[in-house]
Amino acid sequence: MAGRLEGKVAFITGAARGQGRAHAVRMAQEGADIIAVDICKQIDSVLIPLANPEDLAETADLVKNLDRRVFTAEVDTRDFDALKAAVDAGVEEFGRLDVIVANAGIGNGGQTLDKTSEGDWDDMIAVNLSGVWKTVKAGVPHIIEGGRGGSIILTSSVGGLKAYPHTGHYVAAKHGVVGLMRTFAVELGAQNIRVNSVHPTNVNTPLFMNEPTMRLFRPDLENPGPEDMKVVGQMMHTLPIGWVEPEDIANAVLFLASDEARFITGVTLPVDGGSCLK
Numbered sequence: 001m002a003g004r005l006e007g008k009v010a011f012i013t014g015a016a017r018g019q020g021r022a023h024a025v026r027m028a029q030e031g032a033d034i035i036a037v038d039i040c041k042q043i044d045s046v047l048i049p050l051a052n053p054e055d056l057a058e059t060a061d062l063v064k065n066l067d068r069r070v071f072t073a074e075v076d077t078r079d080f081d082a083l084k085a086a087v088d089a090g091v092e093e094f095g096r097l098d099v100i101v102a103n104a105g106i107g108n109g110g111q112t113l114d115k116t117s118e119g120d121w122d123d124m125i126a127v128n129l130s131g132v133w134k135t136v137k138a139g140v141p142h143i144i145e146g147g148r149g150g151s152i153i154l155t156s157s158v159g160g161l162k163a164y165p166h167t168g169h170y171v172a173a174k175h176g177v178v179g180l181m182r183t184f185a186v187e188l189g190a191q192n193i194r195v196n197s198v199h200p201t202n203v204n205t206p207l208f209m210n211e212p213t214m215r216l217f218r219p220d221l222e223n224p225g226p227e228d229m230k231v232v233g234q235m236m237h238t239l240p241i242g243w244v245e246p247e248d249i250a251n252a253v254l255f256l257a258s259d260e261a262r263f264i265t266g267v268t269l270p271v272d273g274g275s276c277l278k
């Protein structure tokens with residue numbers, strides 16, 4: 001039986017680990033070849049280690065083990081020229097582009113907005129908002145050129161639909177992603193290119209499952225662990241969960257990328273265990 005993305009090519013940012021890797025693997029399982037980029041080095045204001053070249057190589061191996069082709073590049077999504085060079089080279093190798101997943105993102109800071117440093121703010125907006133715009137700007141000419149239409153998925157957050165304290169710069173960037181999504185959807189609709197955003201709740205990746213976040217969730221404890229964080233996480237949701245897995249987001253992204261969603265565009269899709277109900 002043909003896969004849901006058979007013969008298609010997907011360009012994914014932040015693909016070395018976490019949700020980006022899950023998207024690459026899930027799409028490859030459904031027949032897509034993958035152009036996978038990741039910064040693979042540190043951004044100073046980010047407290048947790050970002051991905052490294054070995055992580056990106058592991059994603060590539062996982063795709064190859066599914067008998068799909070993969071093109072990788074170490075690229076910072078803040079660098080438009082480098083992004084364009086990478087996606088151009090990937091499309092040169094694979095011959096087409098059908099799907100863009102603008103997934104790369106960071107968490108930094110942890111202050112109220114009035115105490116957020118300019119450095120934290122600037123890095124956040126540069127990666128989590130401008131980087132998303134640059135990703136689509138670099139990739140979409142190839143989808144347009146193909147003349148077959150396509151699907152673009154922008155990774156926002158529940159924090160793109162409602163506010164959380166102590167992370168206002170993140171919330172501002174993720175709300176901005178919704179504005180990008182809606183504008184791209186309007187501008188690209190006539191070419192049969194659909195644009196949607198996904199809004200994950202807490203996801204079990206290094207961006208969430210780390211010590212600074214555990215301390216933010218449980219300032220009352222000296223050494224909080226995952227189980228301590230889960231108690232607070234459960235209060236955020238309608239379903240009895242503290243977080244979801246990267247594969248839960250990948251299934252939603254795959255749906256939006258596939259022809260099953262052929263008339264869905266301009267939608268903000270929460271994958272949030274009912275967090276937005278609260």
Ligand SMILES: NC(=O)c1ccc[n+]([C@@H]2O[C@H](COP(=O)([O-])OP(=O)(O)OC[C@H]3O[C@@H](n4cnc5c(N)ncnc54)[C@H](O)[C@@H]3O)[C@@H](O)[C@H]2O)c1
Nearest residue numbers: 014018019039050051076077104105157202203205207208
């Ligand atoms: N984990 C969560 O709880 C959660 C919740 C909602 C939304 N999100 C969003 O999901 C997306 C994926 O995050 P994740 O949970 O997989 O975290 P993660 O830290 O595991 O993965 C993020 C990846 O993006 C890469 N990256 C960061 N900055 C980059 C840049 N400038 N250029 C290229 N690559 C860069 C990192 O190296 C890393 O591999 C992010 O946009 C994040 O904001 C995460």
